Amino acid sequence: MTQYSQEMAEYRGEVFFAGAEGVDQVWIRKVPGTVYANAEGFEKYGNRELKTVNVDELDAWYFEKMTATWRGQPFNVIAVDGGRAEAGYAGGEYVWAAQNGLDGDQYNGYRATLDVSELDNVQVDRTDYLARWKENRG
Template sequence: MTKYSQEMAEYRGEVFYAGGEGDRHVWIRKLPGVAYVNDEGFQNYNGRELKTVAVEDLDAWYVEKMTATWRGQPFNVISVENGKAEAGYAGGEYVWAAQNGLEGDQYNGYRATLDVGELADVQVDRTDYLARWKEKNPG
């Protein structure tokens, strides 16, 4: 199971949110509530601490997307913490979603906080951006 279902980077042994910035750089953003040892050079933008680093300086850069079923219906798991999964409903049964206490509507989507122990068919698909970048930029 993955903790975050979005683009991430490992830089100097620590984990950050990430995103590509041009061909040779990635921005990294501190995770809320995490105390970092390496925090030089970060700038604050609207309460988010960001820094741009060279791709070759990263230890890892990837995205893990997790899917699961809950009560027989498909969900995209966004994050997992303390035994709870924040998830977006990926099915089209809007009556079922409302009957099962999901928040939202058919136009903006449904979401829920689910017990991890109730998830079934959990699958994590990892895309390694750093390996792809190294293939395109040898040496």
């Protein structure tokens, strides 16, 4: 099971949030609560610490998207921590969502914190951006 459903990069053996910064560069952002050995060169923007690196310096760069079902309904899992999953409801049964205690509404969407042991049909789709970048350079 993945910890975050989003773009990530591995740089010098450590994992960061990531995003494309151009053709050959990626910004990496420290994951809150993580202590990093390679902490030099990061700039602070509010509570975020970012750094731009060349793609060829990365150990990995990918996007992972986790989906699952809970009580028979589809969810996009955003993050997993301590056996709990932050998830967005991906179904269209708004009465069901309200009856099952999800936070939100039909206009802005529903979210929930769910016990990981209650998730079924967990799937993680991974897109390898680093392999794609290398292929396009080759």
